[in-house]
Amino acid sequence: MLPETTIAELREIASRYPEARSGLLPMLHLVQSVEGRVTPEGIEACAEVLGISAAEVSGVATFYTMYKRRPVGEHLVGVCTTTLCAVMGGDAIFERLSEHLGVGNDETTADGRVTLERIECNAACDYAPVMTVNWEFVDQQTPESAVELVDDLRAGRERHSTRGPRLGTWKETERVLAGFPDGRADEGPAAGAPSLAGLTIARERGWTAPPSPDGPAALGPSSAAGQPETALAAAEEADTARAESETLQEETDE
Amino acid sequence: MSDATPTDVGTAGPLTPVLTDTWDAERSWTLAAYERKGGYRALDVALGMAPDDVIAAVKDSGLRGRGGAGFPTGMKWSFIPQDNPKPKYLVVNADESEPGTCKDIPLMMASPHTLVEGVVIASYAIRAHRAFIYVRGEVVHVIRRVQAAVAEAYAAGHLGSDIHGSGYDLEVVVHAGAGAYICGEETALLEGLEGRRGQPRLRPPFPAVAGLYASPTVINNVESIASVPAIIGRGAAWFSSLGTEKSKGFGIFSLSGHVERPGAYEAPLGITLRELIDLAGGVRAGHGLKFWTPGGSSTPILTAEHLDVPLDFEGVGAAGSMLGTRALQVFDETVSVVRCVLRWTEFYKHESCGKCTPCREGTWWLVQILTRLDRGQGQPGDVEQLLDLCDNILGRSFCALGDGATSPITSAIRYFREEFEAGMHTASTELFPPAASTAFAPVGAGAGAGR
């Protein structure tokens, strides 16, 4: 059985939504924050709170990669090995860490401190090669810096995300993902240097966006010239294959 | 930001910071910093307009969706049937997972209030009283910042009931996903948001008519919504004065890979990769451009002959690819195209939701063949078989993930067929030693290898 406080928090999550079932993804994050994985008890609890079957909950839990059926270590260490990062050094980093820790993908060190995982593009390609610890960014890594990082984590030495706070535990992260803030939004920088690359150049050279000719909400002389009038025309102009299946729409409805 | 009268007017250059303009401010993610830069003034302007006029302004601006497909945002909003008695919803797609794309995540980290202000204006326009921000789960610090921004906005009266004394009410929920690229696809996202497996829905009905909870729903990308305060604050005409004839405004270009200064470059649509690479300090020292993606891994690759293609929807389309999410991944001559294509295909195989056979089985077969080519153990006819398989997936898949999976393969074979043929006898690692491509390789390592 999960603690009463957890059951209460599961209900609280469900109550955020017009339909309770929408809470399921954050609820499973909460289960992980308490149990260290998605346990059968956690699945039962979600099912009961939502009034659906355990099989349904289980079907959802197995679909999403962030939910773990095996116990996760204190820290979940991710190495991005999607193409861009892989090429920029992610493959070499993963290999070195795997060797150094003596574990493969999705495996945990014997001391229970570190679970190593290959992760996919984490929207940080301009910081390649990218790692994460408990889903906090650790940017621009090398095999050497990665080894140092995991050694520090295993020794319990304090480390910080390169674009975020002091590193906590994976369970603490899962609680934030469940929608229970930990009050640490103000830690870390606004952005790393790559995110500011264009802005920095613009500042140096005095480039700005042009000023507004006519101020707020000027509807102006319709600039709509050259713009599609109908959904069909818009879909034709929209971006090829993806757009066709996505936006060739409302014609049938309107 | 949305101030109509910037204090320090500079000169117009190739870069036009608007969305990124606040990112270097002290504690830029806070409400105080955002308001100092004029934040939430556009909301006042919007609340003083009729909702339909807000929609008209966004239509007039020419803003087209920044999530990949480029559908006109104002038109999408106008599809919401206002005579439908059901509640209307706004859902922000903050699932940013298209390989190469890194704009929404930094935006929400550095300036979450730009998004929140856009959410209020957009919700007001479509007459929604609830909005959801679906953020991919793997970026906890971004989620913290968005949670905090929403909480600050409530406390300051920018959210909740009677916003700015207008009588308009809006509740916003920040929702964390759980790891599934397919949940970026808008109907799969709705499934995830309803607590189900993220598998795309059959259309019609379209979300505008029956989306979240079978109610009228607008789904927009983070950057689309974040562009709205500037459009309302500075005017539709101002927005459409930037960009090109059919691709109006500006956008964040994510430049990654083998350039000296990878990063976010905000510029009018229509800038070229040549200009962007120049601004980024050139291709990695001692090396030359080999191939690049204009809009993430689902968009066909291009080569050095396309350096001067205008990066707008029409220009990239004419070059045989797609603008997509403006995710410019740059690879130099040390890189094996076969290795890259294999890795992208492994991504799609892993992320295929399994709902339809062409994509589920097709990506599995593609990986088998590409793996042997990568190892130098290809068999005669493998290249033809790859093309055949792609032909069977393209247009026969249930959603655009399947189509996207074929893009890198067919385009790479178009430009680099001999490299695939070499996979009959030589491993990619022999032709292109991977160490030479890494960010930590000694300067000039492997220059010219394999070419």
Ligand SMILES: Cc1cc2nc3c(=O)[nH]c(=O)nc-3n(C[C@H](O)[C@H](O)[C@H](O)COP(=O)(O)O)c2cc1C
């Ligand atoms: C496989 C797949 C993944 C997608 N991923 C994203 C994504 O991460 N973010 C996003 O905004 N749109 C994504 N899209 C596009 C959305 O389906 C949708 O077109 C978009 O959110 C609409 O917003 P917009 O009109 O503002 O661009 C994806 C589409 C597909 C087919």
Ligand code: SF4
């Ligand atoms: S194309 Fe792939 S991702 Fe899309 S529905 Fe089919 S199996 Fe799922």
Ligand code: FES
């Ligand atoms: S490929 Fe690693 S963050 Fe994008």
